[in-house]
Amino acid sequence: MNKWLLAILLSLSLGWAYAQQDVNTESTANSGAEENYQFADEQQRQLFLTLTAELRCPLCQNQNIADSDAMIAHDMRRKVYQLIQQGNDEQQVLDFMKSRYGDFVHYQPPVTPYTMWLWLLPVLFAVFALVMITRKQRVQEPSDLEEKLARADELLKREE
Structure with a gap:
């Protein structure tokens, strides 16, 4: 106790x-402790906000880098800011981040032969399960039932 x-x-x-x-x-x-970034125009600011919302924190995994307080998220925001200031567009920044952290860092991963299995396996499993369930629920054929009844009758006659 x-x-x-x-x-x-x-x-x-x-x-x-x-x-x-x-x-x-x-x-x-x-x-x-929040970062204050200065942008040349509103378009750069919107691009920064969009990118930080689309990029996933590698440490937190379920938070974007805009909302994460992890040190790596701070570093990633700073790098996004630097890349935007250097004149890179959205795709160039995403390509840089993917090359550095992998496809996982972006919330919209590309369709590849490896990621295709993430979509196909649940569907294949559902089809397989449906086939197995319908096979188990199949009703026995009457001829098989008649044969079993005949055997049972024979056994009863032998006992008498």
Whole structure:
């Protein structure tokens, strides 16, 4: 019983510590640690916002680099900003990021023979499952049933 109580108290204290850490991280992030980028025109700014929303943080994996506070996301935003300032267009920036971090970094990966399996395997599995289910539910043919009944009758006659 004491072990359970100790485990519960430990988990509660760790949860509280993590909650405090999140609060401290949020207050630090909102206290001016945000990057302020200067753009020559509104088109560059929109391109920056679009790209940072389309690029995935390699560390967080389910966040784009615009929303992530990971150090690598900060570095990626800075690199996107530098590439835009150098006059690169959207495709050139995406190509640079893909060459550096792989296709995973973009939320819209290209269709390749490897990524095609991501679409085909679930469909093939569903077809296979449907075939297996219909095979199992197939009703036995009457001739087979008649044969079994005849054998059962023979066995009953032998016992008498």
